[in-house]
Amino acid sequence: MDTVIVLFNRDLRTHDHPALAAACENARQVVPLFVLDPALPAGHRSAFLSECLADLRRSLRERGGELVIRRGDPVAETVRLARRISAQAVYASSDVSTLARRRQRRLAEACEQSRMEFRGFPGVTIVAPDALRPSGGGDHYRVFTPYWRAWSAHPRRETLKAPDMVHVPDGLEGGLLPDSDHEPSVLFRGGETVARERMRQWLKHCVEDYADGHDDLAGNRTSRLSPYLHFGCLSPLELESTAVNGDAFVRQLCWRDFFHQVTAAFPRINRDDYRSRGQEWRTDSGAAQAWKEGMTGVPIVDAGMRQLLTENWMHNRARMIVASFLVRRLRLDWRVGADHFFEMLLDGDIANNYGNWQWMAGTGNNTRPNQTVNHIRQAKRFDPDGEYVRRYVPELCSVPKRAIHEPWLLPAGVPGYPQPLVSMD
Structure with missing residues (x-):
C-alpha cells in the first residue's frame, strides 16, 4: 500500500x-x-x-x-x-x-x-468494549464484579512500541496548532512526553500505596493520570501492564473499561436514565448555581466544587461526595451535575463521567440504587484535620475543625461564607 x-x-x-x-x-x-x-x-x-x-x-x-x-x-x-x-x-x-x-x-x-x-x-480501552459478553446472555455486563472477573481473565493484545520512522508525502503542509482562550493548567501540562514521565514516577514511587492512600482528600496520593488517559496521551494497556503491585489501581482502570462497554451498549448514557427508577427531581436554579460555585454552606462539598473551578480536576473521593449531595440532599437532576463536570473537567468524557454520575444517582449500574454518601462522615474520615477544606475554602481557615466537619456548628456570619442550603438533620 x-x-x-x-x-x-x-x-x-x-x-x-x-x-x-x-x-x-x-x-x-x-x-x-x-x-x-x-x-x-x-x-x-x-x-x-x-x-x-x-x-x-x-x-x-x-x-x-x-x-x-x-x-x-x-x-x-x-x-x-x-x-x-x-x-x-x-x-x-x-x-x-x-x-x-x-x-x-x-x-x-x-x-x-x-x-x-x-x-x-x-x-482507547484495555479490553475492547465488545470483547466480553455475560455467559447468561445480553450484549454487555450490567454489574461490575462479574465484569471484573471476566476482564481480568481476558487475554491482552501486544503492547506496541512507537514507530522508528514515519514517512509523509513531500510538500504536505502541516497547518497551524490551535490557539486557546484559556490559560494552560498549572497542574496538568498536556502531551505524551509529560504523561509518560508522570506515569514513570507514579509507578515507581506511589502505586503500591494506592489502596491505602487514594481516598486521602488532602494528600497527593492519586495518580492524576486521568486527563492523559482521556486524551490518549497514555495507553491504558501499557499503564496496566507496567503497574506492578498495583492491583487496586488496575481495578480503577477496569472501571474505566466497564463504563466504556456500558456506553457502547447504551450510547445515550449522557441523556437518558440507564435504569429508570421513577425519581422525581426538583428544579432549583439557585441551588444548582450555589453548588457549582462551591457556596452550599457545606464545607466538604464546597471544597470539592472549588477545586474543580480552580484546577479543572477534582479528587475522586470528593467527586462522590459532591455528586451524592446534589442528587440526594438537593434532589436535583443528575444531568445538572454531570453536564457541569463534563464542561469543567480536563478528564471529562462521556463514558466515565456520565456512567459514574448515573451510578451515584441510582439510575445506572449501582446494585444499591438508594445508596447515599454521608458527607459529614466522609469529611471526618477522609479529611480528618480539615486540611482539604481549608485549602479550597479559605474563609474557613480559622474555623475550628469540629465546625468544618459539622456545618451546623459554624458561627453565624463567617465573612463571605453562606449558611447551609439544606438542614443538616
Whole structure:
C-alpha cells in the first residue's frame, strides 16, 4: 500500500498506538491527521489539547513525520485530504460515544464511496468494549464484579512500541496548532512526553500505596493520570501492564473499561436514565448555581466544587461526595451535575463521567440504587484535620475543625461564607 491516513481523535500518542503502528507497517507513506471540529469547542480543555497536539507533532517530527492539522468536519476534511494525496486507506482508533460512532460510520461510508479502505483499531480501552459478553446472555455486563472477573481473565493484545520512522508525502503542509482562550493548567501540562514521565514516577514511587492512600482528600496520593488517559496521551494497556503491585489501581482502570462497554451498549448514557427508577427531581436554579460555585454552606462539598473551578480536576473521593449531595440532599437532576463536570473537567468524557454520575444517582449500574454518601462522615474520615477544606475554602481557615466537619456548628456570619442550603438533620 502506498499511502494511509491515520486520523487521530482521543489517542494523541505514538507509543502503543495500533492504528499508527499498522499504518507504518502496511504503507510506504503515512499521514497523521487531526481535525479540529468547530462544532465541538474544547472549552476549558482547549489549552491542554493544544499542548497535546504540539507534543504529538514534535514526536512525529523526531521520527521524520508530521502532524497535519485541519479545521472543519472531520469526515469531509479527511476525505478531502485523502483525495488530494491519493491515499488508499484511512485508519482510526474506535471509540464508544454516540458522536464517535456516528463519525466512524460516516467515515467508513465516505471511504467506501471513494474506493478507499477504512479500518478501526483498538487502543482507547484495555479490553475492547465488545470483547466480553455475560455467559447468561445480553450484549454487555450490567454489574461490575462479574465484569471484573471476566476482564481480568481476558487475554491482552501486544503492547506496541512507537514507530522508528514515519514517512509523509513531500510538500504536505502541516497547518497551524490551535490557539486557546484559556490559560494552560498549572497542574496538568498536556502531551505524551509529560504523561509518560508522570506515569514513570507514579509507578515507581506511589502505586503500591494506592489502596491505602487514594481516598486521602488532602494528600497527593492519586495518580492524576486521568486527563492523559482521556486524551490518549497514555495507553491504558501499557499503564496496566507496567503497574506492578498495583492491583487496586488496575481495578480503577477496569472501571474505566466497564463504563466504556456500558456506553457502547447504551450510547445515550449522557441523556437518558440507564435504569429508570421513577425519581422525581426538583428544579432549583439557585441551588444548582450555589453548588457549582462551591457556596452550599457545606464545607466538604464546597471544597470539592472549588477545586474543580480552580484546577479543572477534582479528587475522586470528593467527586462522590459532591455528586451524592446534589442528587440526594438537593434532589436535583443528575444531568445538572454531570453536564457541569463534563464542561469543567480536563478528564471529562462521556463514558466515565456520565456512567459514574448515573451510578451515584441510582439510575445506572449501582446494585444499591438508594445508596447515599454521608458527607459529614466522609469529611471526618477522609479529611480528618480539615486540611482539604481549608485549602479550597479559605474563609474557613480559622474555623475550628469540629465546625468544618459539622456545618451546623459554624458561627453565624463567617465573612463571605453562606449558611447551609439544606438542614443538616
